[in-house]
Amino acid sequence: MTQQALFIIFGGTGDLAYRKLYPSLFRLYEKGYLKDNFAVIGTARRPWTNDHYHEVVMNAIADDGHEADRTNSELVRKFASHFYYQSHNVNDTEHYVALRKLADKLDEKYELKGNRIYYLAMAPRFFGTIAAHLKSEKLITDHGFNRLIIEKPFGRDLKTAKELNDAISAAFSEDQIYRIDHYLGKEAIQSIAALRFGNQVIASLWNKEHIDNIQITLAESLGVEERAGYYETAGALRDMVQNHILQIISLLTMERPRAYTAGELRDRKVEALQNIKIYSEEEARQNFVRGQYGEDADQEQQAYRNEEGTDAQSQIETFVAGKLVTTNESLAGVPIYVRTGKRLAQKSTQINVVFKNVDQNIFKSVADADAKLLQNVLTLYIEPDQGYRFDLNVKNGNQSYGTMPIHLEYHKSAAEKAKVPEAYEKLIHDALDGNRTNFAHWHEVAQAWRIVDVIRQTWDSEEAEFPNYVSGTMGPQAANELLARDHRTWVYNPNR
Numbered sequence: 001m002t003q004q005a006l007f008i009i010f011g012g013t014g015d016l017a018y019r020k021l022y023p024s025l026f027r028l029y030e031k032g033y034l035k036d037n038f039a040v041i042g043t044a045r046r047p048w049t050n051d052h053y054h055e056v057v058m059n060a061i062a063d064d065g066h067e068a069d070r071t072n073s074e075l076v077r078k079f080a081s082h083f084y085y086q087s088h089n090v091n092d093t094e095h096y097v098a099l100r101k102l103a104d105k106l107d108e109k110y111e112l113k114g115n116r117i118y119y120l121a122m123a124p125r126f127f128g129t130i131a132a133h134l135k136s137e138k139l140i141t142d143h144g145f146n147r148l149i150i151e152k153p154f155g156r157d158l159k160t161a162k163e164l165n166d167a168i169s170a171a172f173s174e175d176q177i178y179r180i181d182h183y184l185g186k187e188a189i190q191s192i193a194a195l196r197f198g199n200q201v202i203a204s205l206w207n208k209e210h211i212d213n214i215q216i217t218l219a220e221s222l223g224v225e226e227r228a229g230y231y232e233t234a235g236a237l238r239d240m241v242q243n244h245i246l247q248i249i250s251l252l253t254m255e256r257p258r259a260y261t262a263g264e265l266r267d268r269k270v271e272a273l274q275n276i277k278i279y280s281e282e283e284a285r286q287n288f289v290r291g292q293y294g295e296d297a298d299q300e301q302q303a304y305r306n307e308e309g310t311d312a313q314s315q316i317e318t319f320v321a322g323k324l325v326t327t328n329e330s331l332a333g334v335p336i337y338v339r340t341g342k343r344l345a346q347k348s349t350q351i352n353v354v355f356k357n358v359d360q361n362i363f364k365s366v367a368d369a370d371a372k373l374l375q376n377v378l379t380l381y382i383e384p385d386q387g388y389r390f391d392l393n394v395k396n397g398n399q400s401y402g403t404m405p406i407h408l409e410y411h412k413s414a415a416e417k418a419k420v421p422e423a424y425e426k427l428i429h430d431a432l433d434g435n436r437t438n439f440a441h442w443h444e445v446a447q448a449w450r451i452v453d454v455i456r457q458t459w460d461s462e463e464a465e466f467p468n469y470v471s472g473t474m475g476p477q478a479a480n481e482l483l484a485r486d487h488r489t490w491v492y493n494p495n496r
């Protein structure tokens, strides 16, 4: 359905706006979700003109583009003509007055019915002041919808997250706040619910009677690249575990929602996170492993500590592996192993659900001496590959009755993947629609910090011996030992 709205993008000259927001808005325009009745105000300190802003927006679309001639097309020009630039320092009250005047003018010109989306594509330390000014300077309309989209990181711990939340909540109610976790916009992540609750065969096996363990890997092959400044203040635990990994865990461990609605899903996800055991410091030490990459084996890639913008003695972790457990009755005691890191052997995000062995191997007596039944594994490929794999045991094809493992696989083709809307496109579309299903509620964010804070505090109190893994491997040996002590191994092991 075509929507009418004014977007005010704070951080309009920034990287996120350029790489994600402008191309996503264009795709929504191409598909007709946005037509004549929309406008965008980009704001930041740089003194850009509207003409320059249009060039930037057109370049952003071209750089993103699968169609080379997009920049020249009439459609792109028409799209860019809806963009207005307002030079603005977010700490300066005067500028909000100018912003309101421009917003009101555009509201009238494009017949936007007072609908406004404020996108804070800026460092979180500005969120409070922007929200307060939007309210005090009356940018928030009393007719139409007013929605605030904010980016991660949402705080550095529970305390700072709460301060941030209190600051934005002074101007916006929870149902007006859209906290982006772009993993929730990914097709394969959204598909977890369809897989779990749309298939009786899987729904009936999704419990501690049948599942032995769950493994979640978010592996990156790149290093910190040009994000060292941010990364030095974050680290893998805050950057990946607190948000993306715990969101995935909530989708994997939540009870069945009564319906696929934002409210139901949120309640089940909050419950799921509340059921994740919060460790004591001693338990955190035992169940979590941190790492930082050194050089690669050929000494071609440098160690994290030698990257530009990092501290030569940096204690920041570029790798985390850990074991979490839920007290949720149906999955109680099932270990959830998580792992994420930079400069690992391969880029892959995947989930491996490992099922228990059959109670009795009746083929033992007839099978070849070394033949054994392998555990069934259901793998969900999230990215870059999107698909599924199911490992089974079948007869071996010989005269003697042995078994052998096979797997059933489905992978989305490149053409199918190209049709799937990109995460930001989906999430902006949902925000326009007022659909909060795939945004993080404050209760989820807060609970995720409770889980992570104790691990952070434990680590911060002890010096790590970094670097402790070679670039191009799957992390420190301790990550393998974490599973080995439970007599398990990582299913996804490109080192092997």
Ligand SMILES: NC(=O)c1ccc[n+]([C@@H]2O[C@H](COP(=O)([O-])OP(=O)(O)OC[C@H]3O[C@@H](n4cnc5c(N)ncnc54)[C@H](OP(=O)(O)O)[C@@H]3O)[C@@H](O)[C@H]2O)c1
Residues within 6 Å of the ligand: 010, 011, 012, 013, 014, 015, 016, 017, 043, 044, 045, 046, 088, 089, 090, 091, 120, 121, 122, 123, 124, 151, 152, 153
């Ligand atoms: N980039 C990504 O892929 C990505 C992914 C996930 C989350 N995020 C989050 O998204 C947010 C934006 O990230 P980014 O990478 O786009 O950052 P960025 O490239 O550094 O952009 C920051 C923006 O803030 C503006 N700005 C800074 N101080 C300002 C002030 N006092 N008043 C007005 N504008 C000001 C800058 O413009 P001027 O210099 O012109 O003022 C710029 O447009 C951050 O919270 C980040 O953590 C980014």
